[in-house]
Amino acid sequence: MDQSIISIFQLVEQVLGLLSLMIYGYLSLKLVIKYQKRITEYYSNIEYITLQWLINLLIGLFIGWLFLLFLTMVDLFVFDFTLPQSAYYLLFIYVGVIIHYFGLRKLTMIHFPALRPLEVLEKKPETPTNHLEPDKTEDAKEIQKLEKIMVEKKPFLDPNLTLDSLSDLLGVHSKKLSMILNQKMGTSFYDFINKARVEEVKIKIADPENDHLTILGIALDSGFNSKSSFNAIFKKYTGMTPRQYKSTL
The missing domain is CATH 1.10.10.60 (Homeodomain-like)
Structure with a gap:
């Protein structure tokens, strides 16, 4: 098979992989934002159990994946060059630094027993069969x-x-x-x-x-x-x- 065709297949594979990561990141972000809101429905002090650090991490990852997708698309449609493998290594380093700074730094401050009630919040309340309009x-x-x-x-x-x-x-x-x-x-x-x-x-x-x-x-x-x-x-x-x-x- 011609080398140029092989390169195109590799680039298409990279594009599909990045798109799947971006979709997963977007869905994860929606879930975390929803969970963050539910924390405020239960706790009066959320400084040490906030998920804002995770929201920032997911947004940063999404931007990183978008940048790599842009480079890959440029590689596929504009220039005939191979995206440096170092770009992906830099992304992993970038992710590691963010996880260490925003993630582990926050997790060490969390009072873990206080998180147990959140397990209850994850469960959807059962809908009663005989639902009555609450008395105003x-x-x-x-x-x-x-x-x-x-x-x-x-x-x-x-x-x-x-x-x-x-x-x-x-x-x-x-x-x-x-x-x-x-x-x-x-x-x-x-x-x-x-x-x-x-x-x-x-x-x-x-x-x-x-x-x-x-x-x-x-x-x-x-x-x-x-x-x-x-x-x-x-x-x-x-x-x-x-x-x-x-x-x-």
């Missing part, structure tokens, strides 16, 4: 009860608060509480709890009796578990850094 009056009572608990007992002060622990306090099933937050109140568990923490920080910062405390100390007392997550969340909900907010008082 009952939902309104649950919302009022939830707001009362948030004011009186302040469960958000617990940095390890989860959907299960709050549902136990409320006396409803965690699925019921999740439905109330998502469908009736238009928020996620993560946003609901951290908004309450931000409001608590704002109240404490404005209180002259807390002038001896640092902003970070107030944040930790309000349920946040780190300076970086506190600063990001505070700015997300107020549009200002904690120091900028304090200067406006």
